[in-house]
Amino acid sequence: MGKRNLPESPLVNAPHIPVLLDEVVAALSPLAGRRVVDGTFGAGGYSRALLEAGAYVVAIDRDPSVKVHADRLAAEFPDRFTFVAGTFSELDTLAAPYAPIHGVVLDIGVSSMQLDESERGFSFMREGPLDMRMSQSGESAADIVNGLEQEELANLLYAFGEERKSRRIAQFIVAARESAPITTTLELARIIEKAIGRKPGDAHPATRSFQALRIAVNGEFDQLVEGLFAAERLLGEGGVLAVVSFHSLEDRIVKRFFDPDKGGPAQSRHLPQVTLDPRRWDPVAKAIKPGASELERNQRARSSVLRSAVRTGIAPRQPYYDQLGVPVVRGAA
Template identity: 75%
Template sequence: MGQRIVPDNQEPHVPVLLAEVLDALRPLEGALIVDGTFGAGGYSRALLDAGARVVAIDRDPNVAPHVERLQAQFPQTFQFVPGTFSELDQAVVGQAVDGVVLDIGVSSMQLDEADRGFSFMREGPLDMRMAQSGESAADLVNTLDEAELANLLYAYGEERKSRRIAQFIVAARANEPITTTTQLARLIEKAIGRKPGDMHPATRSFQALRIAVNAEFDQLVEGLFAAERVLPEGGRLAVVTFHSLEDRIVKRFFDPDKGGPAQSRHMPVTQAPERRWVNVAKAAKPGAKELERNPRARSSILRAAVRSAAPARPVSFEGLAVPTVRGAA
């Protein structure tokens, strides 16, 4: 999502890799683009300004003011559908879609609101629910057994010290529930220490909990296949991710051969499967000027491709290297 919310009397900051996303989706004049992760509306606004029609989707009810602003300014060309991008094809039934953009992860809007519980840098309830319903991060931290918690932190956060962190969490919650972001962040720092200049020791654990709470990997895979179903030949898909686990899924979705086993030269040559995506672009990353303006963009990666004429595949996690919690640590 990568965009920052500012007061209502100002425009939101430019979302990450905006120019690259617009280039990947062109031509835009008169095109129908699905913005599957609306957030503050930065991509939607830029698409509308470029002459596109936009159907935007988001599950976060807090986006309402930004939706209302665009509806007032673009009443004929902007539509908003509350929900998840994993079901984006259901939001555009009967409409011919030309492109889809997905900006995966937590938005700056959510990070900057302490009471959402996404940031270890702000005191707030340990929540992290994008849709503001269902199981929270506090529920996971206070109810999972030690092995389950360690596996989760390892698989979704690539936290190598997950077992030690889980031990400290279980010991601490025996005395009192862990209910706030700073309470958990301090506990993790106590468990594994902190070296000057390194990223905050709670970074990976907070990422893992957020991914688990919001089923983000499932959402991503489902959303990619939904885009494959809805886009006709020549349709364009642009996906911005913010960490290596997401990027690997998108990379293998576009090009399944990237994750497949090498074929032995002693085996008969098999026919390559039909390609659902062509003109797969080289991964794009933010330049120095963008990073200076928005340091949070530093880990963002854009991957884009064009839909072929091959029929859409059924949803499958096979070959996408989606992390699994079971037995991970």
């Protein structure tokens, strides 16, 4: 399959450039006449490519702001595109009326259009309310920042953001909020920069903390795990699941989900052999990262990884978390 000439594509002018698009389409091919769930619809980049390849697409998203993009595709592909509001963690239930489903694609994390909308509060580079809610409902980032005890806040930043200086950051946040609640993105970013400093050429010091807060607000790790097992329940033998993730914590979960035996303790020939659980996914494709040309077009693709695998006929598992390496916030209720 040849590469798309994205610089001349209308997708480049869209609010979100889909990452590893050609690789995702290739992983799910052949697509003509097959039914695919796009569990993280966003601006519809993956859905459009799948539709153009001849697939029937059931798109899912919890963000009300994506409606305009869904309406556009529904008008262009009225017989092959359906949008369902909801979370991809329940994709098996949401897509059940459209079965059989032959493929699922998930693009994990925040979309470019969410980052670019200052009023959504995802970005530390733009002034906006400290919000970060993908569904635009429920607990906000401001609620967490102003409500958690110092130790629990530090543990959250460390577990979900891998922020090594989480305790110092939490200390500065708690001191700052004693005067007045922290309500904006730039206010929080300045507090974090004051706490840990900033070296020229390094990533912004608030990067990991904002990631941690976004994950906590949206329950992203729970969503990911539940979505993976939902896809396992939904897809029959031969179905393909393709997952694009954007940082090591997510990628580790996906990797262990597809191949739970990898990374386990080696078996000794001197001890009774452990019977391995039957494989639900086989073959598991090699992880794919973006090439130089894609990175030149879209710097937001730099940390992305695509993992895909084919469903076997073995019955689905009950969801579990511990063996997948899902981070746990110590001290959380």
